[in-house]
Amino acid sequence: MEWIVSQPWRAHQQPAAEPSDAWSHLADGRLATLVGSGYPEAYGELVRRHQTAVYNVAYRLVGEREEALDLAQEAFVRAYHLLASFDSERPFGPWINRIVTNLALNGLARRRVPTVSLDAANNTTTAWTLPDDSADPERLYLQGEHQARLRQAILALPAAYRAVVELRHFQECSYEEIAATLEIPLSDVKSRLFRARRRLRQWLEEHP
Amino acid sequence: MTHFAPEQFDLYLDNLLEPAERAAADAHLLVCSACQNELISLRDMIAALEALPPDRLPADLTGPVLARIASAPRPWPARLAQTALATQAVIVLALSAWLVPPLLDWPLPLVGPTLPAWLEEGPTPTIPPELAALARAGIAPLDALGLWQWGLILTLAGAAWLVTNRLLLQGLMRSRRSERGLSR
Numbered sequence: 534m535e536w537i538v539s540q541p542w543r544a545h546q547q548p549a550a551e552p553s554d555a556w557s558h559l560a561d562g563r564l565a566t567l568v569g570s571g572y573p574e575a576y577g578e579l580v581r582r583h584q585t586a587v588y589n590v591a592y593r594l595v596g597e598r599e600e601a602l603d604l605a606q607e608a609f610v611r612a613y614h615l616l617a618s619f620d621s622e623r624p625f626g627p628w629i630n631r632i633v634t635n636l637a638l639n640g641l642a643r644r645r646v647p648t649v650s651l652d653a654a655n656n657t658t659t660a661w662t663l664p665d666d667s668a669d670p671e672r673l674y675l676q677g678e679h680q681a682r683l684r685q686a687i688l689a690l691p692a693a694y695r696a697v698v699e700l701r702h703f704q705e706c707s708y709e710e711i712a713a714t715l716e717i718p719l720s721d722v723k724s725r726l727f728r729a730r731r732r733l734r735q736w737l738e739e740h741p
Numbered sequence: 742m743t744h745f746a747p748e749q750f751d752l753y754l755d756n757l758l759e760p761a762e763r764a765a766a767d768a769h770l771l772v773c774s775a776c777q778n779e780l781i782s783l784r785d786m787i788a789a790l791e792a793l794p795p796d797r798l799p800a801d802l803t804g805p806v807l808a809r810i811a812s813a814p815r816p817w818p819a820r821l822a823q824t825a826l827a828t829q830a831v832i833v834l835a836l837s838a839w840l841v842p843p844l845l846d847w848p849l850p851l852v853g854p855t856l857p858a859w860l861e862e863g864p865t866p867t868i869p870p871e872l873a874a875l876a877r878a879g880i881a882p883l884d885a886l887g888l889w890q891w892g893l894i895l896t897l898a899g900a901a902w903l904v905t906n907r908l909l910l911q912g913l914m915r916s917r918r919s920e921r922g923l924s925r
Contacts, residue, residue, distance in 0.1 A: 609806040
């Protein structure tokens with residue numbers, strides 16, 4: 534079995550070998566290269582590694598679990614067919630996250646996006662404190678409520694603002710990367726992020 | 742320094758202020774509780790947002806994704822379309838070079854007023870007899886074709902060429918658009 538360790542992409546030729554074990558120690562870039570070299574099963578390992586993150590990007594953007602799951606699946610299928618354009622020297626995670634982000638945004642653009650009315654600006658500042666993460670049931674309940682409220686606040690944003698919040702705060706993109714992903718000028722990134730953060734804060738203040 | 746401009750809070754939190762601006766902002770924050778409160782409020786809101794834990798994945802996607810990949814017809818890959826177009830161009834050029842000179846009884850078109858004198862003085866290059874014979878043998882069946890048959894062949898060939906190229910270019914453009922739109 535030693536040869537399988539040194540050549541894990543041949544592991545599928547051995548009936549006893551577990552595919553996930555065979556691929557699990559390979560880096561993302563290597564797996565992507567192997568997929569392009571005729572080992573599509575290596576893609577399964579890439580899906581296993583990134584599916585939670587990809588699903589969560591979609592979930593934060595669309596707010597529906599079923600829809601997020603469908604979008605994540607679609608993103609992985611499309612990414613497979615675009616794999617030839619993926620630079621295996623760069624990380625796979627951000628690349629697939631951008632794909633699902635664009636898919637979700639395209640979907641949001643085609644339907645009416647629910648927004649909340651945020652009228653007069655409120656200059657009152659609120660101290661944002663994170664709930665204690667101890668195992669106390671009441672604390673856990675409050676924590677769950679707090680997280681649900683944050684998700685609702687994100688979903689209350691117009692899609693254009695939701696996108697910059699997702700890219701900046703969850704995918705840790707620079708302003709330049711956001712501008713490139715959304716194909717908007719840098720000045721628009723700044724203004725959208727500025728407005729999105731104020732709207733988020735205002736929504737949270739109005740929905741304690 | 743006067744109070745922060747509204748967008749300065751964001752630039753401060755995103756570490757996008759120039760060093761001099763940052764120093765001035767830090768100095769201002771020491772003496773201005775209003776700007777301090779605004780900054781803390783935004784910072785804490787952002788921290789709460791970024792601390793949002795991931796939702797639990799409702800179902801493993803590996804199987805469905807691999808099944809869909811195995812069953813889905815692959816779109817025209819850009820590389821295949823490019824290769825097909827390049828091959829087509831090479832074939833057209835090769836056929837032209839092979840068929841046109843014997844059809845028109847040309848000598849090899851290397852002699853002309855622009856050629857250097859030393860080359861003009863030399864023997865006139867022609868197609869080697871073996872190659873010419875081979876070319877004539879290749880096109881001999883075409884001699885028997887009448888005008889309407891030639892017309893039909895050329896029309897069909899032209900139509901096939903246009904349709905194939907349209908499909909190839911369409912696939913190439915779709916592939917490019919898809920890459921640009923999704924993997925930016």
